[in-house]
Amino acid sequence: MALALAVPAHAAAEILYAPSALVLPVSRGATVERAVTIDCAPTPRGTHPAPEAACAEIHAADRGGDISALMETSRSTTPCTREWDPVTLDVTGVWKGHRVSLTQTYPNSCVMRSLNSTLLAF
Numbered sequence: 001m002a003l004a005l006a007v008p009a010h011a012a013a014e015i016l017y018a019p020s021a022l023v024l025p026v027s028r029g030a031t032v033e034r035a036v037t038i039d040c041a042p043t044p045r046g047t048h049p050a051p052e053a054a055c056a057e058i059h060a061a062d063r064g065g066d067i068s069a070l071m072e073t074s075r076s077t078t079p080c081t082r083e084w085d086p087v088t089l090d091v092t093g094v095w096k097g098h099r100v101s102l103t104q105t106y107p108n109s110c111v112m113r114s115l116n117s118t119l120l121a122f
Contacts, residue, residue, distance in 0.1 A: 087105070
């Protein structure tokens with residue numbers, strides 16, 4: 001007598017992909033002001049306002065071998081004041097099955113938003 005386990009089709013499809021899920025909280029001091037989640041495999045989803053575009057941006061950066069490049073202030077495209085009101089972005093989770101833990105502190109929220117990154121636009 002053979003025993004067969006039934007696996008829903010959507011669950012079977014998800015097993016084929018390495019996990020790629022990230023949590024992105026933005027904090028000011030010890031207070032988390034906002035946070036989003038993004039899951040890019042097998043399809044983009046999460047609480048991020050634009051998961052498809054954010055996942056595409058992460059995949060493009062990953063081809064260059066460095067997701068952290070998305071967080072660098074050298075990408076800034078907008079002038080900001082020199083006000084010191086630091087905000088910290090953490091990116092934690094798993095990307096293509098590998099643990100990710102990145103932290104970047106910006107002088108103020110304008111500098112973070114000026115990086116012209118869909119991933120950081122929340």
